[in-house]
Amino acid sequence: MAASVRLQPGPECLFDEPLQVRVSGLSPLQQVTMKAWLSDEKGQLFHSLAFYRADGQGELDLDHSPSLGGHYTGTQPMGLFWSLSPRTPFTRLVKRDVATSLAVHIEVFDGHRSLDQLPVQPLAASINQRWFMKAGVSRIPVREGRVRGTLFIPPGNGPFPGVISMNEIQGGLSEYRAxxxxxxxxxxxxxxxxCYDDLPEDVINFDLGYFEEAVNFLRQHPKVKGPGIGAVGLSKGADLVLSMATFLPDVRAAVVINGCTTSAIYGLCFKDKLISTGLGYTISRMQIADSGVADIFEIINEVNEDSIIPIENAEGTILFIVGEDDKNWNSKFFAGETIKRLKEHGKDNFEILSYPGAGHYLEPPFFPFCYASYHSVIGAPTRWGGNAKAHSFAQEDLWSKVQAFLKRILNQ
Structure with a gap:
C-alpha cells in the first residue's frame, strides 16, 4: 500500500484550528522525515522538519508519536507549524491579505535526513489550506472621520461583543487577529x-482623541452589543490599550499583551493636555551580536512619574499577558509595576497570565515562533526572546483565555 497523509478536520481549516496529521502505508517501524513548508505573500519560504518512526502497523499519528529530532522533539501535534523557520534570516511571517489562505505543504520522506539531503519526490504529501476568515464573516474597510481600519463582523443577526485590535508600531494595518x-x-x-492611508508616518505625541473616535464608532455600530467594548493590543498597541482603558470609560475589557507602564517611545495627549511624556530610549546601550542581531533589552530609559499612565483611573477590567523572556523590553517588570500601582490605589480590576519561556511576539495559535526580525524603529534585525516550544504553548493557551475574558466581561 502506498503511503498517504490524512488531515483532520480536513484539507481546509481556520488558521487558529489544530490539525491532526496521520500517515499510513509505511513499513513497520520505518524511519521517516516529516517536512512542512509554505510561501508567504512576498514569496518568502518557511520550512520545518522532524524525524519520526512509524509504529508496528506502519502508521504515524503526530498527536501521539514523538519527534526524535529535527526542529523540535517530543510529542508536539502542531510542531511542524509553529517551528516553521524562514529561509531568509530575520523574516517574520505576517499575513496581510486575510481573505486568502496560507497553504502549508506537508511531506513525508524515507529515512532521517536534513533539508539539503531530502530527495525531490516525497513518499506522500498533502496541503493544508489555513484560512483567516470563515464563511459569512464580513470584511468592511473603515474610513469614518479620522478612523482608519477594517471592521470584521461575524455571520448571524448579532449584536456581538465589540473589540478593537491593534498591533505593534511597525505601521500599516494588521488584520489577522481581528x-x-x-x-x-x-x-x-x-x-x-x-503609516496607513492618510494617517501620519510619524508623530511626537499620539492623540488619544483618535482612539476615542474609534471607540465611539464601534459602540454605535448596530452589530455591536453595548454598552462597553473590549480592546486587545500587542507591544505599542498594548500601551495604547492601557491608555484607552484609563481615560475612556467605555473600554470595559482591556487585553494588554507584552505592554508598557507608560506611553512607550511616543508621548500621549488628550483634549489638548499632555498626559504622558513617553518613555524614551538610549540607543547607545544597544548591543549587536556577531550575527548582526540587535539586543535592545537595556535601551529603554528609567520610568519617571511624568511618563506613567495613571491606570488606577481605569473603570474596566484589564488582562495582562506577559512573555517572561520578552527581549523587546521587560514586560514582566512593567506588568508587575502596573499591578502594584493598582493595588496601592485599592483596585482589583485586573488579571494576569504570565508565561515562562515566551518572548515578545505573542500571536494567535500556530503562528511560527519568531526569534528575531527587522525592527522599524531600531532599523536593524532585533531579538524578541523566548524559545519556540514555550512560546508556542503560550500562544495556544492564551488564545482561548482571551476570548473567554472578553465574553465574560462584555456580556455582563
Whole structure:
C-alpha cells in the first residue's frame, strides 16, 4: 500500500484550528522525515522538519508519536507549524491579505535526513489550506472621520461583543487577529494608528482623541452589543490599550499583551493636555551580536512619574499577558509595576497570565515562533526572546483565555 497523509478536520481549516496529521502505508517501524513548508505573500519560504518512526502497523499519528529530532522533539501535534523557520534570516511571517489562505505543504520522506539531503519526490504529501476568515464573516474597510481600519463582523443577526485590535508600531494595518476574533463571535475593528492611508508616518505625541473616535464608532455600530467594548493590543498597541482603558470609560475589557507602564517611545495627549511624556530610549546601550542581531533589552530609559499612565483611573477590567523572556523590553517588570500601582490605589480590576519561556511576539495559535526580525524603529534585525516550544504553548493557551475574558466581561 502506498503511503498517504490524512488531515483532520480536513484539507481546509481556520488558521487558529489544530490539525491532526496521520500517515499510513509505511513499513513497520520505518524511519521517516516529516517536512512542512509554505510561501508567504512576498514569496518568502518557511520550512520545518522532524524525524519520526512509524509504529508496528506502519502508521504515524503526530498527536501521539514523538519527534526524535529535527526542529523540535517530543510529542508536539502542531510542531511542524509553529517551528516553521524562514529561509531568509530575520523574516517574520505576517499575513496581510486575510481573505486568502496560507497553504502549508506537508511531506513525508524515507529515512532521517536534513533539508539539503531530502530527495525531490516525497513518499506522500498533502496541503493544508489555513484560512483567516470563515464563511459569512464580513470584511468592511473603515474610513469614518479620522478612523482608519477594517471592521470584521461575524455571520448571524448579532449584536456581538465589540473589540478593537491593534498591533505593534511597525505601521500599516494588521488584520489577522481581528479576523480570527470575528470567527469566534466578536465584531472586531482592526485599527491602524500610524503609516496607513492618510494617517501620519510619524508623530511626537499620539492623540488619544483618535482612539476615542474609534471607540465611539464601534459602540454605535448596530452589530455591536453595548454598552462597553473590549480592546486587545500587542507591544505599542498594548500601551495604547492601557491608555484607552484609563481615560475612556467605555473600554470595559482591556487585553494588554507584552505592554508598557507608560506611553512607550511616543508621548500621549488628550483634549489638548499632555498626559504622558513617553518613555524614551538610549540607543547607545544597544548591543549587536556577531550575527548582526540587535539586543535592545537595556535601551529603554528609567520610568519617571511624568511618563506613567495613571491606570488606577481605569473603570474596566484589564488582562495582562506577559512573555517572561520578552527581549523587546521587560514586560514582566512593567506588568508587575502596573499591578502594584493598582493595588496601592485599592483596585482589583485586573488579571494576569504570565508565561515562562515566551518572548515578545505573542500571536494567535500556530503562528511560527519568531526569534528575531527587522525592527522599524531600531532599523536593524532585533531579538524578541523566548524559545519556540514555550512560546508556542503560550500562544495556544492564551488564545482561548482571551476570548473567554472578553465574553465574560462584555456580556455582563
Amino acid at each position: 479576523s480570527l476574533l470575528a470567527n469566534h463571535g466578536f465584531t472586531t475593528l482592526a485599527l491602524a494608528y500610524l
